[in-house]
Amino acid sequence: MVTIYDIAAKAGVSAMTVSRVINNTGKISDKTRNKVRRVMEELNYVPNHMARSLVLQQSNVLFLLITDITNPFYTTVARGAxxxxxxxxxxxxxxxxxxxxxxxxDYIDTILATRADGVLVAPTGDLSLPHLETLRRHRVPFVLLDREVPGMDSDVVLGDSKEGARKLVDHLTSCGHRRIALINGSPLISSARLRLEGYREALKLNDIPFDQNYVLETAFExxxxxxxxxxxxxRMSPPPTAIVAGNNVLAVEVIRTLHARGFRVPEQVSVVCxxxxxxxxEIDPFLTVIAQQAYQFGYLGTxxxxxxxQERDVTGLPWKKIVLPADMIVRRSVSTIK
Amino acid sequence: MVTIYDIAAKAGVSAMTVSRVINNTGKISDKTRNKVRRVMEELNYVPNHMARSLVLQQSNVLFLLITDITNPFYTTVARGAxxxxxxxxxxxxxxxxxxxxxxxxDYIDTILATRADGVLVAPTGDLSLPHLETLRRHRVPFVLLDREVPGMDSDVVLGDSKEGARKLVDHLTSCGHRRIALINGSPLISSARLRLEGYREALKLNDIPFDQNYVLETAFExxxxxxxxxxxxxRMSPPPTAIVAGNNVLAVEVIRTLHARGFRVPEQVSVVCxxxxxxxxEIDPFLTVIAQQAYQFGYLGTxxxxxxxQERDVTGLPWKKIVLPADMIVRRSVSTIK
DNA sequence: TAACTTGGGGTTATCGGTAACATTATTTAA
DNA sequence: TTAAATAATGTTACCGATAACCCCAAGTTA
Structure with missing residues (x-):
């Protein structure tokens, strides 16, 4: 690979002069600058970020760690970031x-080893705490996305999970549903917990008793x-007339399972998520959902x-918490009963 | 940040000894090894990949460049890679x-600057040629995914686009369709060209005249x-009874447009892609598609x-080309006519 | 005219590792 | 008993870039 020394030799100047041309620092005569530029072109010079980062002690790299790259929610987060x-x-x-x-x-280790300047993390759940502590200990700034982790204060971008769950349940009750089940992610994930809470609160407000059998806590992926x-x-009897899914993946899997057993959605069971x-x-606007502002999660988080x-040294800045609203899109996956 | 020198000082050994412990090279007494290990734990040492890569002249990093992170085809490629x-x-x-x-x-420059050991590229199209030439000039090994680029020989993983297009058209004709339109990606993309070719060949085999008005060449994204x-x-008159879409994104957009104009799929227009x-x-198995083996694209390409x-120095190895089969999944988006 | 700027560079040390080559005990073979 | 081998560690140079400091000539200023 071509280095600044190769450029320097060929242009008849010192490496430092080449560095100055590259970074537009210091004073350089137009003549020298042009000569160096020409040689750089000629030799197809490409700077070595690693060498640069090593001495500058910063990499200009941010890292985004998501939990499911095949989930459109997270890929949209990625686009925003x-x-x-x-x-x-x-x-x-x-x-x-x-x-x-x-x-x-593994990724946390990689991130530390590559000296990223900052990290956006959608944590796997509460068990991510030691990983976040590692980041904190090494003074790597990070922002949590979508999920909080008890015991770790930090900047965070969340959706309004509780309110979203309430809206979904309210929508279902307004369509006459009373037997409403919930399939949710692990209780070790903050957003899953809040969705359960919102679900319970909404039931109570609608005078529907909570039944633990109507709740399945499993994995989001x-x-x-x-x-x-x-x-x-x-196990559920009488069977629910509607199911709330804690995320899109679960909704798809519930619907697949229902279809496999001959149930039709929404005629026999309504599903929201x-x-x-x-x-x-949009091919066939079917599922009624809480559409979280995925792009904004990534954009605002970044x-x-x-x-x-950039304010690294300004200590004591309070942690910021952004809660994005939960907007419901009503489509066809809920039937009105009675 | 803690460095091997900090470890060395605290453990009372030289930096080289620490390096040996980390890499498990050379001879080290158990006593020294344990002492070094303990100090590393105590100080939360994390190796600096940049410094390491700088001297080793290799980064152990591969880079995957895709063209649309929100497209499930590419995210599945990513999982495989x-x-x-x-x-x-x-x-x-x-x-x-x-x-x-x-x-x-921009990404090619970043890749060169970060000294990735190799690159998987789904090129944007024929205009990617100069970028690939840059990679080649700098001797960065790369593999093309999904699209070839005329003028650049290299390893490549492709789907059988021509055969896939033929299958789609044959399926449509076997359902009685004769007026079959094609909405395709840019002709500057090899897979789009092959899909057009397959479409034309299949028409000819079915004694259907080719009509340029039935073809729209636009963007895949x-x-x-x-x-x-x-x-x-x-513009198409008489309107087609079926539309072949060059990828999933186009299929969705065509269906959205059709819906917006009051056409029903597949009752009035069939769509495949x-x-x-x-x-x-799977929520509602609707679209009849050529399901390319996305995961394999990534896995085999990597x-x-x-x-x-690893065989870098073995020159003259012939370029390899993997063509993955095009399997059709028949679902509900095609109606039988006449 | 002596003292000071300023423009346009060059030198040296350093970032955090590792390869290659010492070095020093301790064994082992002859 | 002594040279040769081996184990265990240390020294030095270098990867590619940049910061900090130094240098010198030409132009300014008092």
Whole structure:
């Protein structure tokens, strides 16, 4: 690879002069500048970011760690983060923890080792605490996305999960539903907890008793084996007339399971969920959802992160918490009963 | 940040000894090794990959550049690449060119500057040639995904676009369709060209004359303005009874447009396309598609790339080309006519 | 005219690691 | 018993870039 020394030699100047030309610092005569530029072109010089970062002690790289790269919610978050990072002159790299605490740990190590200037993390859940503590200990600024982690104060961008759950349940009751089930993510995930809370509160406000059998707490990510969902569906009696899903993945899997057992949605069972299905929901606008502002999660989160990085020394800045509203999109997956 | 020198000082050894412990090289007494390990734990040492890469002249990083991170085809490619990279001990970083030649150029520069060991590129199209030449000139091994670029020989993983298009058209004709339109990506993209070719060949085999008005060549990526598609639909007379879409994004946009104008799919117009819609297609298995093996694109491509990297010096290895089969999934988006 | 700026550079040290080559005990083989 | 081998560690140079400091000539100023 061509280095500034090669350029310097060929242009008959010192490496420092080449560095000055590249970074537009110091005083350089036009003649020298042009000569150096010409040689750089000629030799196809490409700067070495690693060498640069090593001495500057900063990489101009932000890292976005998401939990499911095949989930349109997170890819849209990524688009937002990417745009914001670009706007502020940072490069953005992605990682995908696949909802696995172990892969998350690997990525945290990688992030530290590559000396990213900051990190956007959608944590896998409460068990991410040690990973976040590691980041904090190494003074790497980070912003949490979508999920909080008890025991760790930080900047965070959340959706209004509780309110969203309430809206979904209210919508269902307003359509006459009383037997409303909930399939949710792990209780180790803050947003899942809030969705359960919102669900319970809304039931209470509608004078519907809470029934633990109507709640399944499982994993947010795609699974190959649907038997857990099947046996849950069998267990509920009388069967629910409507199901609230804690995210889009669960909604899809519930609907698949229902279809496999011959139930029709929404004629026999209504289904609603958090998070839209991406552009493809428009092919046949079917699912009634709480459409979280995924792009804004990424965009605003990155903005907060950049602020935090650039004011690094200003200690004692209070942590910021952005809660994005939960907007419901009513489509066809809910039937009116009675 | 803690460095090996800090460790060395505290453990009372030289930096080199610490380096040996970290890399498990050379001979070290158990006593020293344990002492060093303990100090490393105590100080929360994290190696600096940049410093390491700088001296080793390799980064153990692969880069995957895709053109649309919100397209489930590419995110599934990413999952495959990720798994393969991890298996071979490489870290994988992603970039998203958004089908923009300019962003692609930026990413190529970033990739060179970060000294990735190899690159997987889904090129934006034929105009990517100079970018690929840049990579080649700098001797960065790369593998093309999904699209070839005329003028650049390299390893490549493709889908069988021509055969896929033929299958789609044959399926339509077997359902009685004769007026079959095609909405396709830019002719500057090799896979789009092959899909057009396959479409024309299949028409000919079925004794259907080719009509240029039935073909719209536009962009593969999502758009905000549907007017181009609208005016194309209006232009065709008599209107087609079926439309082949060059990818999933176009299929969705065509269907949206049709819906907006009051056409029903498939009752009035049948639609088929390349690439599945991700897990969400299963919510309501609707679109008949050529489901390309996206995961394999990523997995096999990464494998080829790693081979190429590790046999770097073995010159003259012929370029490899993998063509993955095009399997059709018949669902409900095609009606039988006459 | 001596003293001071200023423009346009060059030198040296450093970032955090590792390869290659010492170095010093301790064994082992002859 | 002594040279040769081996184990365990240290020294030095270098990867590619930049900050901090130094240098010198030409132009200004008092």
């Amino acid at each position: 990417e745009d914001a990072a670009r706007k502020h002159g940072y490069r953005l790299l992605f990682g995908n923890s696949d909802e696995s605490v172990e892969k998350e740990k 795609p699974r190959s084996d649907l038997s857990e969902i099947e046996s849950w569906l069998d 958090f998070d839209d299905l991406g552009p493809y929901s 903005q907060m992160l950049v602020d935090r990085i | 990720e798994d393969a990279a991890r298996k071979h001990g490489y870290r994988l970083l992603f970039g998203n060119s958004d089908e923009s030649v300019e962003k692609e150029k 999502p758009r905000s303005d549907l007017s181009e598609i609208e005016s194309w639909l209006d 390349f690439d599945d819609l991700g897990p969400y297609s 494998q080829m790339l790693v081979d190429r990297i």
